[in-house]
Amino acid sequence: MVIFTIAQAAADDGDVLGEIHAEAWKVAYAPFFAPGFAEQAVQRRRTQWRERIVQAKDTIMLARGDGRPLALSYFGASQTKTGMAEIHSFYAHPDGWGTGAARALMTATLAQLKKDGFDQVHLWTLRDTPQSRRFYSKCGFTETGVLRDHDFGDGRPLVQVEFGVSVRTGPAGPKRPCVSGSFPGELT
Secondary structure, eight states: OOOEEEEEOOTTOHHHHHHHHHHHHHHHTGGGSOHHHHHHHHHHHHHHHHHHHHHTOSEEEEEEETTEEEEEEEEEEOSSSTTOEEEEEEEEOGGGTTTTHHHHHHHHHHHHHHHTTOSEEEEEEETTOHHHHHHHHHTTOEEEEEEEEEOOSSSOOEEEEEEEEESOSSTTOOOSTTTSSOOSEEEO
């Protein structure tokens, strides 16, 4: 059984966060882009996390399975929806897919957002990534019906779907597979 440890990212976690983001993005998103652009986009994702940690603008959490970094979550107050939280980035390294690391991290993310005083959270994912859409649905998120075009920098916008969930459905919190029951690991 894999033991997951979930913690806020430390100052020296920039490289491991970049590795998770780049590898997940390469598998899930790169096929939507021209090879040269995709290669540059993957490289940018490897290096941008050091700066995000230094800025300390929002929360970055890291899930480790048996000590290996497997998933990241980057979240805070929504920039577009007053009073709501937004999960800006949520990625799992492909080596961690199916291990439960992403589910454990989402559980911790939603618990932290509830602790931070948020009632609602939203996120965006590509319309044409069924794996991510299934994951968010299994975690209790529902599509809001809102779509937007997002340009990743190549001048060819892709359609994103908005998902939302309540993190306060009662005193015990939300009831959904990502947070019902417990998971092996600890929150630090």
